[in-house]
Amino acid sequence: MGLIDIAFALINGLATGMAIFLVAAGLTLIFGILKILNFAHGAFFMIGAYLSYTIIGSNPSSIWLFVVAALVGGVVVAALGYVTDLVVLRRLRNVDEAFMLIATFAVLLVCSGVVKLIWGVNYASINPPPGIDGAVIIGNLFIPSYSIFVIVCGVAIFVGLDFAIRRTWIGKMLQSIAVDNWMAALLGINVPVALTATVIVSFLLAGVAGGLLLANQTLSPILGDSYLLLAFMAVVIGGLGDVRGAFIAAILLGIIESSSSLIMPDMPGMATYLFVILFLLAKPQGLFGDHGI
C-alpha cells in the first residue's frame, strides 16, 4: 500500500462522505428543528433519483441537464414534503417519539411501494454526463471527475446551508426554534410556518441529492436504504441536529468506508459500523452535543 493508495482512498472517501452528507443534510435539519428522525428521508431521496432518471434517461446529454433534472426532482420532492407535512407530520407534533418513528416509517413504506408500482423493480444504471464522465490524472493519481463533481456539490450545499443558518435572519429564527420553540413563539415567530418551511427545505435537499448522486450507481428500489443508514449514522455522530457536525461526521464515515478496503480488505463496510459503535460508546452526545442546529 503506497502513498498513491492512501491518496486515492482519501479522495474516494471524501466523495463518499459528501454523498453521505448530501443525504444527511436534510435529515439533520429536520431533526434539529422538528426533533423527528425521519425514516422516510431515504425514500424521498430515492424518488428524487427516479424522477431525475425519468427526465434524463441512462445517458444524460449534458452536465446542465443533469443538474437541472436534479433540481426539478428536488422541487417535486419538496412539494411531496409539503403534502407529507400537511397529512402526517403536522398532526404528530408533540406526540411520543416512537409514534413519530413509526409514522415516518409508514411513509417510507408507502413511498417505496409507489416507486415499485411506477418504476418496477428492475435495476437501471446511469452514466455521468459528458464533461464529468472522465478522470483527472495528477501524476499517478487517477481521480474520476464525477467524484470531484460530488465533492463540489457537497461542499457547496454545506456552505450554503451553514451560511443560511448562521448568517441570515431565517437561520437565526430557526436556531431559536430549535433551542426552545415555546420561547420562539413567545418572541413572535410564526413557529408552524417555520416548521413547515423546514420540512420543505429538508425534502428539497433529499430530492436534489437523489438527482446529483444518480450517476455511477444502480438505481433500484433499495437505493434509499443503504444511504439512509449511513446518513443516520452521520447525523447521530455529528450530534443530532447539528449541520456542521453532520458534515464532519459524513467525511469521517466516508473516509473510513473507503479506506476500510485498506484496513479490513475482507469485510468492506464493517469498519464503518464498528467505528460508529465505538464512537457512540465513547461520546454518546456526538461531536458537538445535541442542541440547536
Add this chain to the structure above:
Amino acid sequence: MSTILEVSDVHKSYGSLKVIKGVTFEVAKGDTFAIIGPNGAGKTTMFKVITGEVKRDSGTIRYKGEDVSDKTEFERVRLGMGRTFQVARTYPDVTVLDNIVVAIEVRRAARNENAPHWYNVSLRADIVAEAEEHLRDLGLSDKRDMEARFLSHGDKKRLELGLALAGMPEVLMLDEPTAGMSPQDRHATTELILRLREEKKMTVVITEHDMDVIFELASRILVLNHGEALAVGTIEEIRANPLVQDVYLGKEMYSAEG
C-alpha cells in the same frame, strides 16, 4: 431520641455554581423535619442529595449510622427511605389498585416478605387485601378500579403518597406535598400526613413552600440560604432566630412564597 439521618458537611456544585456549601444537620427518629428557604436556597438539591437522585461532591449522608452517600436511589429506598415527587408521579396506564399492588410486590420482593413468584399470574388475595387497606387509609377505595390518569390532581397526590407508604419506609421524604393544591385539599393532605405519621411511627422529611403547612407539621426546621444552613431548630427557635428573621421570615412571615 436516636438519630436516623445524619448529613455532615455536604457540598454540591453544578459547574462553577455552588448550590450546597457544607451543610450539616441531623434528623432524629420520629421527627418531622422541614427544609425551608427562599427560592434558589438549595432546598431541592439538598432533598435530592438525601434521596440519591443527585450525588454529593463531598461530605457524608448516614442513614441509621450507615454511610449511604455512594448508594443508588433504589438501594436507599430498600434501606427504608421512601419519597414522593413535587409533581405527583403515579402510573397513569394502570388502575389505582394496580399502582399500589406493584409497590407492595416490589417491597415484599426486596425484603423477602412472602413475595409472589414471577409465574403467579393472578393477583394474590393477601396482596389485594393489603392494597385495599392502603386505599382505605388514603380515602381512594371508591376509585380502586379507575386508571390513574383519570384521577384529580389531589387524588393523584394521595395515590403517590400511597405508593411511597406501601414501601413501608422508616423515613418518608415529601417534596412539596401540597404544591398546587386548593386550600381544602391542602388541609386534607396535612391532616392525612399527621394521621399517618402517628399511626405508622414514621420520620418525615419535608420541603414545602407553604408556611402554614410547615408550622402545622414540622417539629424541627432547617433553614437554608444561599446553600448554607442558616439555622436548625424547633419552630420557636427558628422564629426567635434574628438571622432567620432578617433574611427570610422577617419580610413575609406567613406568605405562601417561601
Add this chain to the structure above:
Amino acid sequence: MTGLKILAGIACAFAFITLPYWANQGVMFLAGLALIEIIFALAWNLLFGFTGLASFGHAAFFAIGAYLTGYVLKAAIGIPFLLLILASGLAGAVVAAITGLVLLRRTTGIHLAIFTLALAEVLRLFIGYSTALGREDGLASIPRPVLELGFTTIQITSGNAYYWFICVMALVLGGLLWVICHGPFGRVLVSIRQDPERTAFMGVNVRGYRLTAFILSGGFSATAGSLYAPWAQIVTPETGHWIHSTQPMLAALLGGAHSFWGPVIGTLVFSVINYLTRNLIGLSEVVIGVVLLVIVLAAPNGIVGLIKMIRRRFFSTPGSSPAGTRS
C-alpha cells in the same frame, strides 16, 4: 366480553391447527411463518411495549437462532432438536446479555435505536462475509429434523408435521411470554415503561430489570429464528437485515404495543395484507404503510386500543380496564 375473547381465541387456534386439511401448501407456509413472526413480535414487544425500550436491531437475534440451528442441522451433528432450539435461545440470550450490559448503561431512546441498528448491521455484514455460513447466499436446503422425546421419536420432516410442531411451540413460547408479562415481573416492567424514575424510588433496580428484559427478549427472538430455519429450509443474511427488525415493531404498533395481544393481531393482519396483495409488487407496502399511518394518526393504541375505545364508548365503564397489564 371475556367469553367472546375466549371464543375468538379458540376459533383462531382451531383454524391454525386444521389448516393443513383445508388450505394449500403456500398458505400453510405463510401461516407457519406468521406463527414464528408472532413469537418474534411478542419478544420484541416485551422490550418495547412492556419495558419501554425500542430496539432497532432485533433481527440480529433472530438471525443468530436461525443460523445456529440451520448450521447444526446441515452439519448433521446429531444434537436432539429440542436441545438445539434451547441452545439457540441461550445463544441469543448470551449475546443480548453482553450487548445489553454495554448499551443499557446509559443509552435509551434514539441512541439505543441507532446502537442496536449498527450492531445488527455488523452481524449481518459478518454473516455475509463468512464462508462457513454461505456468504450472501446463506445456508440452503436445511433438512427438517426428527424430534427425539426420550420415550418416543416423532418425524417432523414432512411439511404438515413440522407445521404442527410450530403450532405447539408457538403455544408454549407464547404461553411462557404471557405468564412473564402478566405476573409480578411484568408489572414491574410496565411500571418502568411508564416512569423509570418513580420505579427506582420504589426500590427497583431499573437497570437490572431492563437488562433482564433485554436478555429474555433476545433469547425468545433467537428461539423464533431457530424455528424458522427448518421451516423455510433456507437462511440468508436478509433474516438479519434491519428491514426485518422493523417487522415486529410494525406488528406491535399496528396491533397495539401496550397490550400483550397487540403484536399477535398486528402480525396476523400484516400476513393477510401481504397475502392479498402478493400479485402486485409494491402494493403490499403501500397498503401496509397507509394502514399504519391511519393507525398512528387515528388510533395510536393500535387495533386493541381501538377495540377498547369502542367497547368503552358503548358499554361505558370508564377506565375500568387496565391497559398496561391485563388485556
